[in-house]
Amino acid sequence: MPSSFQEMWAELLPVGRHAGSGGYRRFAWTGADAECRAWFREQAAARGLTCETDRNGNQWAWLGDPAAGDAVVTGSHLDSVPDGGAFDGPLGVVSAFAALDGLAARGARPSRPIAVVNFGDEEGARFGLACAGSRLTAGVLTPERAAGLRDADGISLPEAMERAGHDPGAIGPDDERLARVGVFVELHVEQGRHLADTASPVGVASSIWPHGRWRFDFRGVADHAGTTRMEDRHDPMPAYAATVLAARARAAAAGARATFGKLSVEPNGVNAIPSLVRAWLDARAAGQDVLDRLVGEIEGEAREHAARDGVRVELTRESFTPVVDFAPALRDELAGLLAARRPYEVPVLPTGAGHDAGILAAKVPTAMLFVRNPTGVSHSPAEHAREDDCVAGVEALTDVLEELACR
Amino acid sequence: MPSSFQEMWAELLPVGRHAGSGGYRRFAWTGADAECRAWFREQAAARGLTCETDRNGNQWAWLGDPAAGDAVVTGSHLDSVPDGGAFDGPLGVVSAFAALDGLAARGARPSRPIAVVNFGDEEGARFGLACAGSRLTAGVLTPERAAGLRDADGISLPEAMERAGHDPGAIGPDDERLARVGVFVELHVEQGRHLADTASPVGVASSIWPHGRWRFDFRGVADHAGTTRMEDRHDPMPAYAATVLAARARAAAAGARATFGKLSVEPNGVNAIPSLVRAWLDARAAGQDVLDRLVGEIEGEAREHAARDGVRVELTRESFTPVVDFAPALRDELAGLLAARRPYEVPVLPTGAGHDAGILAAKVPTAMLFVRNPTGVSHSPAEHAREDDCVAGVEALTDVLEELACR
Numbered sequence: 001m002p003s004s005f006q007e008m009w010a011e012l013l014p015v016g017r018h019a020g021s022g023g024y025r026r027f028a029w030t031g032a033d034a035e036c037r038a039w040f041r042e043q044a045a046a047r048g049l050t051c052e053t054d055r056n057g058n059q060w061a062w063l064g065d066p067a068a069g070d071a072v073v074t075g076s077h078l079d080s081v082p083d084g085g086a087f088d089g090p091l092g093v094v095s096a097f098a099a100l101d102g103l104a105a106r107g108a109r110p111s112r113p114i115a116v117v118n119f120g121d122e123e124g125a126r127f128g129l130a131c132a133g134s135r136l137t138a139g140v141l142t143p144e145r146a147a148g149l150r151d152a153d154g155i156s157l158p159e160a161m162e163r164a165g166h167d168p169g170a171i172g173p174d175d176e177r178l179a180r181v182g183v184f185v186e187l188h189v190e191q192g193r194h195l196a197d198t199a200s201p202v203g204v205a206s207s208i209w210p211h212g213r214w215r216f217d218f219r220g221v222a223d224h225a226g227t228t229r230m231e232d233r234h235d236p237m238p239a240y241a242a243t244v245l246a247a248r249a250r251a252a253a254a255g256a257r258a259t260f261g262k263l264s265v266e267p268n269g270v271n272a273i274p275s276l277v278r279a280w281l282d283a284r285a286a287g288q289d290v291l292d293r294l295v296g297e298i299e300g301e302a303r304e305h306a307a308r309d310g311v312r313v314e315l316t317r318e319s320f321t322p323v324v325d326f327a328p329a330l331r332d333e334l335a336g337l338l339a340a341r342r343p344y345e346v347p348v349l350p351t352g353a354g355h356d357a358g359i360l361a362a363k364v365p366t367a368m369l370f371v372r373n374p375t376g377v378s379h380s381p382a383e384h385a386r387e388d389d390c391v392a393g394v395e396a397l398t399d400v401l402e403e404l405a406c407r
Numbered sequence: 408m409p410s411s412f413q414e415m416w417a418e419l420l421p422v423g424r425h426a427g428s429g430g431y432r433r434f435a436w437t438g439a440d441a442e443c444r445a446w447f448r449e450q451a452a453a454r455g456l457t458c459e460t461d462r463n464g465n466q467w468a469w470l471g472d473p474a475a476g477d478a479v480v481t482g483s484h485l486d487s488v489p490d491g492g493a494f495d496g497p498l499g500v501v502s503a504f505a506a507l508d509g510l511a512a513r514g515a516r517p518s519r520p521i522a523v524v525n526f527g528d529e530e531g532a533r534f535g536l537a538c539a540g541s542r543l544t545a546g547v548l549t550p551e552r553a554a555g556l557r558d559a560d561g562i563s564l565p566e567a568m569e570r571a572g573h574d575p576g577a578i579g580p581d582d583e584r585l586a587r588v589g590v591f592v593e594l595h596v597e598q599g600r601h602l603a604d605t606a607s608p609v610g611v612a613s614s615i616w617p618h619g620r621w622r623f624d625f626r627g628v629a630d631h632a633g634t635t636r637m638e639d640r641h642d643p644m645p646a647y648a649a650t651v652l653a654a655r656a657r658a659a660a661a662g663a664r665a666t667f668g669k670l671s672v673e674p675n676g677v678n679a680i681p682s683l684v685r686a687w688l689d690a691r692a693a694g695q696d697v698l699d700r701l702v703g704e705i706e707g708e709a710r711e712h713a714a715r716d717g718v719r720v721e722l723t724r725e726s727f728t729p730v731v732d733f734a735p736a737l738r739d740e741l742a743g744l745l746a747a748r749r750p751y752e753v754p755v756l757p758t759g760a761g762h763d764a765g766i767l768a769a770k771v772p773t774a775m776l777f778v779r780n781p782t783g784v785s786h787s788p789a790e791h792a793r794e795d796d797c798v799a800g801v802e803a804l805t806d807v808l809e810e811l812a813c814r
Contacts, residue, residue: 021674082674083679084674084676123676124677124678128677130678209633213677213678221784221787221789222430222490222784222786222788223784223785223786224759224760224784224786224787225666225668226616226664226758226759226761227598227599227758227759227760230664230665231659235655235666237667240648241647241649241651241652244644245645245649248637251637252637252638257633257635259632259642261674261675261678261681262672262675262679263675265668266489266490267488267489268668269488269491269530270535270669270687271530271537271620271689272489282633282677282678284632351633351634352631352634354678376634377628377629377630378630379629379630379631379676379679380629380631380679382628
């Protein structure tokens with residue numbers, strides 16, 4: 001008998017957990033990632049599903065014949081941000097297996113193949129590019145660009161794949177595999193507080209805000225912190241600092257989001273004026289025009305402050321995902337179906353977070369279910385969802401699979 | 408025949424040099440440090456000097472009998488800041504050996520023992536505390552506190568010593584050794600531009616500004632960068648940024664120095680609001696009262712901004728060195744002696760940089776010679792001194808040793 005939701009959850013809980021922070025460090029192609037992948041294979045085997053890893057390192061567990069096509073696919077990812085929470089990603093994968101068990105318990109007989117998927121490297125924590133696995137498969141990340149991605153130790157993505165036992169020689173677009181997917185539904189813990197103040201443990205996604213990552217390289221001149229007069233410096237830190245404050249003010253004014261959460265300083269010595277402050281801006285907004293204006297304003301302030309301090313600033317857009325509007329017919333169908341069976345409303349809500357579902361939406365009809373997050377916190381050890389809400393999520397996903405695959 | 412100044416310089420030049428930055432990474436008790444120490448032993452052996460490493464890891468090379476006491480000691484350090492220059496430290500050690508050769512060439516006969524010293528861990532790049540070797544010896548750093556120092560990988564100072572083959576069991580004050588030192592003279596590349604605009608390749612130090620290091624821990628709440636509204640955040644980065652700008656403005660107004668050059672961010676993910684921004688302030692001023700007021704103002708602004716953003720800030724003073732006024736009689740003697748033999752003036756100048764000489768000054772008569780730095784840049788790969796100025800430094804140090812040890 002396969003593991004229950006609670007058993008699966010308990011099995012995954014210790015994998016890649018950092019004792020100090022209590023958060024997760026499940027980075028792509030590391031030992032913790034390999035443990036997550038082994039867990040996925042075991043769950044597939046316990047259910048008699050056919051497990052395969054595609055050319056881009058995404059795992060698929062099939063019920064029925066993949067070659068039959070028009071499959072109903074569900075799942076999410078198992079990797080994490082640095083010191084992330086237990087729910088972001090894994091909840092969707094664990095719920096997918098549990099929903100298959102739910103279908104079996106109901107005696108449902110699928111007429112379409114069903115697959116559970118674990119997309120590789122969704123968070124981009126190691127190589128700096130989110131959704132690398134789904135982007136490669138969908139052809140929006142080229143193999144050439146993927147081959148140039150490096151982690152903080154200078155290890156390239158192909159090297160990391162090779163060390164983890166995955167052949168990087170065939171990474172790239174995978175139209176054949178995508179052609180088998182009739183519909184994709186990703187269940188995810190909500191990242192935000194839309195559902196927190198409602199009576200609804202489950203919601204349906206309407207859209208994903210356009211979002212991207214920009215690297216700001218502020219370059220100055222290293223010098224002695226104790227002997228260089230303030231007026232003689234070319235210190236890149238104040239220009240960075242002014243840009244942080246500008247980003248916050250501009251984003252607040254625009255009802256958007258702008259965050260500098262990752263930083264690298266050289267030479268990073270207490271008594272040395274830095275030669276380089278490298279900082280990453282994560283920016284998102286409800287619409288493309290608002291986002292473009294926001295990033296333009298932040299860039300303008302960075303350039304102005306850098307020029308004033310005699311330092312240089314260079315911008316690199318490392319990733320960008322345009323607005324994603326999930327297939328309206330599918331979205332309305334799922335929201336209606338769920339609401340009809342429940343004593344509570346099923347809200348339809350947008351999100352500022354990127355997902356593999358956002359990448360796949362350009363290729364196949366795609367939907368997302370959100371499970372209530374009582375604090376809204378995510379990307380943090382404090383990320384949480386109540387167990388009864390998680391169970392409600394599994395119920396909802398089971399209904400969706402039954403409707404899509406068995407009718 | 409021992410190596411010439413130029414030969415010694417060429418031998419040291421590749422040790423611990425980072426190919427990418429062109430700067431030096433000679434951190435205490437690492438492989439590069441061990442290479443520097445081996446070089447020191449070889450130079451001592453080539454000159455028939457007795458080499459010993461004291462309980463705190465400082466190296467001494469003796470000409471004459473150490474037990475005779477009232478020794479004339481000269482030297483500096485061989486370690487570096489991250490991506491530091493070639494001159495800060497090594498110039499003083501190489502010049503010390505070259506000055507001994509100069510004495511021999513003049514046929515001078517020392518009546519007092521002379522030692523060349525290489526103080527361990529002057530920059531504090533690895534364990535965060537500058538002048539650890541001389542501080543331990545002088546008793547201003549306790550063995551208990553030293554044992555608690557850890558590097559970025561969590562390795563303690565005693566562990567690092569042990570791994571490098573040095574017994575950490577006896578670290579601590581070394582009055583017996585200090586009692587042998589009659590006078591200490593440290594030659595150092597100038598860090599600043601006092602001499603740059605003069606015709607003088609060499610100057611004498613008057614004083615060292617009081618200076619210290621303060622760690623600021625800004626603690627907020629990690630959360631998702633894309634989904635957390637700007638007004639719901641407890642992001643520690645803006646409070647840090649405001650503190651950087653405050654530090655610059657306050658230091659400029661006070662004619663002092665304040666620098667945030669080292670930073671550590673957790674979890675340091677592009678799409679995560681940080682839970683912790685840990686930043687180190689290096690602050691210095693001509694007088695204690697000015698420095699106290701400056702640090703108080705910066706702390707006040709940090710607390711104000713942190714409170715406004717709902718984040719916490721905690722300050723830890725990690726090191727502090729009060730103003731050092733070098734022995735006035737010795738300083739004037741050396742300045743007069745040097746000026747009498749030269750066609751240029753020998754300026755007497757203060758410095759904002761800390762030195763082992765500043766630590767020893769509390770225990771024994773101490774002086775410093777500075778060699779001209781044409782750009783003033785230090786703690787950077789661009790740090791430089793002209794070869795003829797270095798040779799003038801060796802000549803001056805030879806005069807000083809002859810005057811102190813042979814008259």
